[in-house]
Amino acid sequence: MPLVAVLGGSGFLGGHLAAALAGSPWRVRVLTRRRGHAQSLWLLPHVDILEADVHDPGQLAAGLEGCGAVVNLIGILNERRDDGRGFRRAHVELATTLVAACRATGVRRLVQVSSLAAAPDAPSHYLRTKGQAEQVLRAADDLDVTILRPSVVFGPGDSFFNRFAGLLRLAPALPLAGADARFQPVYVGDVAAAIIRALDDPATSGHTYDLGGPETWTLREIVDYTAGLLGVTRLILPLGGALSRLQAELCEFVPGKPFSRDNLRSLGVPSVCGAHPGFDALDITPRSIRAIVPAYLGGRAERRRYDDLRRGARR
Numbered sequence: 538m539p540l541v542a543v544l545g546g547s548g549f550l551g552g553h554l555a556a557a558l559a560g561s562p563w564r565v566r567v568l569t570r571r572r573g574h575a576q577s578l579w580l581l582p583h584v585d586i587l588e589a590d591v592h593d594p595g596q597l598a599a600g601l602e603g604c605g606a607v608v609n610l611i612g613i614l615n616e617r618r619d620d621g622r623g624f625r626r627a628h629v630e631l632a633t634t635l636v637a638a639c640r641a642t643g644v645r646r647l648v649q650v651s652s653l654a655a656a657p658d659a660p661s662h663y664l665r666t667k668g669q670a671e672q673v674l675r676a677a678d679d680l681d682v683t684i685l686r687p688s689v690v691f692g693p694g695d696s697f698f699n700r701f702a703g704l705l706r707l708a709p710a711l712p713l714a715g716a717d718a719r720f721q722p723v724y725v726g727d728v729a730a731a732i733i734r735a736l737d738d739p740a741t742s743g744h745t746y747d748l749g750g751p752e753t754w755t756l757r758e759i760v761d762y763t764a765g766l767l768g769v770t771r772l773i774l775p776l777g778g779a780l781s782r783l784q785a786e787l788c789e790f791v792p793g794k795p796f797s798r799d800n801l802r803s804l805g806v807p808s809v810c811g812a813h814p815g816f817d818a819l820d821i822t823p824r825s826i827r828a829i830v831p832a833y834l835g836g837r838a839e840r841r842r843y844d845d846l847r848r849g850a851r852r
């Protein structure tokens with residue numbers, strides 16, 4: 538059975554990918570900083586967990602030993618300071634270490650999950666370093682690299698709809714920075730399917746794919762839709778440039794940084810599909826927010842809708 542190493546496999550996308558690989562020919566080796574971070578995967582029979590510091594060349598190479606492919610899901614949205622060092626380490630330096638480890642172990646197949654709108658000259662540390670990591674990997678033309686660039690990803694366990702739902706449940710009003718920011722939200726199951734397609738189809742190597750869902754939404758529309766699903770009426774206050782910056786400044790000091798200056802800079806770039814081929818080229822039909830989100834976020838309003846439908850059907 539072929540073995541795939543998944544860096545960052547303990548996270549949101551990693552969990553869905555591991556589940557999607559059950560029953561496939563692939564066995565999975567998840568590399569994690571702490572075994573406990575991958576607790577949700579412990580019982581999956583096709584998944585092994587390996588503790589490793591992926592920034593250490595020797596440990597990373599040991600983690601890739603015997604693998605036929607590697608998927609890199611490691612990414613951070615925030616760093617301790619705001620000087621780009623944390624982002625460079627997690628994205629660019631890791632890409633360089635990963636290329637070296639692939640060469641040392643003879644692993645040629647590499648699938649990188651980047652981000653839509655990532656570019657070496659993007660205005661945020663996040664998008665810029667993701668773009669620079671793409672450059673590092675494209676330059677490794679002795680490896681078979683596929684780069685996938687999703688927009689914001691939704692699905693059970695996401696930190697997008699679930700985060701807004703948490704805020705909307707608590708607060709009577711929501712001041713919203715970057716309310717006009719545009720996204721093409723993409724279902725996590727479809728991103729997992731794209732990764733598996735890339736693993737299985739050698740024709741995808743050397744290519745980059747933009748992964749966006751079927752619709753473009755503004756952040757304001759997403760928050761309104763979430764409130765509707767929860768059945769709550771809230772005052773949504775779109776913030777202008779100066780107030781958005783103030784909110785980002787203040788959130789820098791909140792434990793866990795729920796929002797940051799860098800996040801605000803990222804919101805300034807539309808996260809919509811661009812020049813690269815997308816799901817069409819992978820023969821995958823992406824699912825919509827309306828088809829998926831009510832099932833895991835549906836609140837009173839959604840239950841009422843089902844009750845009405847049931848009553849209508851006299852059941």
Ligand SMILES: NC(=O)c1ccc[n+]([C@@H]2O[C@H](COP(=O)([O-])OP(=O)(O)OC[C@H]3O[C@@H](n4cnc5c(N)ncnc54)[C@H](OP(=O)(O)O)[C@@H]3O)[C@@H](O)[C@H]2O)c1
Binds near residue numbers: 570571574652687690
């Ligand atoms: N979720 C989205 O909306 C979205 C959108 C576009 C692109 N992406 C990209 O898709 C990938 C997966 O996203 P995700 O939402 O699944 O992320 P996630 O839930 O935050 O998981 C990322 C994993 O990376 C590991 N990690 C984090 N910081 C690290 C560090 N400094 N050094 C080493 N490992 C570190 C963690 O694993 P351990 O703690 O186990 O070591 C973590 O479980 C990321 O590259 C992300 O940038 C995500």
